[in-house]
Amino acid sequence: KNQVEQSPQSLIILEGKNCTLQCNYTVSPFSNLRWYKQDTGRGPVSLTIMTFSENTKSNGRYTATLDADTKQSSLHITASQLSDSASYICVVSGYSGGGADGLTFGKGTHLIIQP
Amino acid sequence: GAVVSQHPSWVICKSGTSVKIECRSLDFQATTMFWYRQFPKQSLMLMATSNEGSKATYEQGVEKDKFLINHASLTLSTLTVTSAHPEDSSFYICSAQNRDRGYSPLHFGNGTRLTVT
Numbered sequence: 001k002n003q004v005e006q007s008p009q010s011l012i013i014l015e016g017k018n019c020t021l022q023c024n025y026t027v028s029p030f031s032n033l034r035w036y037k038q039d040t041g042r043g044p045v046s047l048t049i050m051t052f053s054e055n056t057k058s059n060g061r062y063t064a065t066l067d068a069d070t071k072q073s074s075l076h077i078t079a080s081q082l083s084d085s086a087s088y089i090c091v092v093s094g095y096s097g098g099g100a101d102g103l104t105f106g107k108g109t110h111l112i113i114q115p
Numbered sequence: 116g117a118v119v120s121q122h123p124s125w126v127i128c129k130s131g132t133s134v135k136i137e138c139r140s141l142d143f144q145a146t147t148m149f150w151y152r153q154f155p156k157q158s159l160m161l162m163a164t165s166n167e168g169s170k171a172t173y174e175q176g177v178e179k180d181k182f183l184i185n186h187a188s189l190t191l192s193t194l195t196v197t198s199a200h201p202e203d204s205s206f207y208i209c210s211a212q213n214r215d216r217g218y219s220p221l222h223f224g225n226g227t228r229l230t231v232t
Binding site: 034036041042043044045046089101103105106107108110 | 119121149156157158159161164206208210212221222223224225226228
């Protein structure tokens with residue numbers, strides 16, 4: 001069964017600090033992995049998309065890494081800001097399995113940035 | 116970037132009434148639209164896949180007669196929750212994709228908070 005596990009479930013850090021969110025998946029065969037940011041009461045917004053051959057991808061202060069061998073990904077946030085407070089969702093796309101959208105969603109990491 | 120507009124952003128209705136939610140792709144043609152449901156602190160759950168000009172495909176356990184989906188054009192899909200009940204209260208999100216371009220980031224709407232009283 002395709003699964004995406006994210007950790008930690010929630011995280012509180014001080015403004016300006018860095019943090020790393022983890023994503024482990026069992027989706028096979030693998031197509032791509034996406035990180036989304038979801039503000040409370042809003043739809044998810046795409047941060048990064050990585051295919052099998054990509055190890056890292058950055059989007060401003062967000063840097064995602066992918067190890068397709070160990071089926072792990074991380075999202076590193078540098079110099080956190082209050083606006084980074086949100087849920088971060090790891091989504092894995094496979095050529096089979098998942099829903100009809102081919103996606104398996106993680107439950108997300110709820111990040112709170114404190115001033 | 117691609118924009119998906121979802122309307123309304125929130126709605127409160129009485130039990131037994133129907134509610135229609137619209138999902139529009141504003142600057143690209145969406146060959147495929149997806150409808151999700153999200154409970155607090157849970158991941159998005161795919162309800163159905165909507166392909167332009169054809170019937171929607173529903174995930175297991177989703178009542179197609181209760182959640183009516185119409186995708187009449189390449190820029191608009193609608194979800195109608197019929198005879199709503201309090202247990203239908205949830206956050207509904209649509210997403211849109213142009214599958215003619217291979218894999219591409221799903222563009223999500225901002226969601227609709229439905230409260231059934």
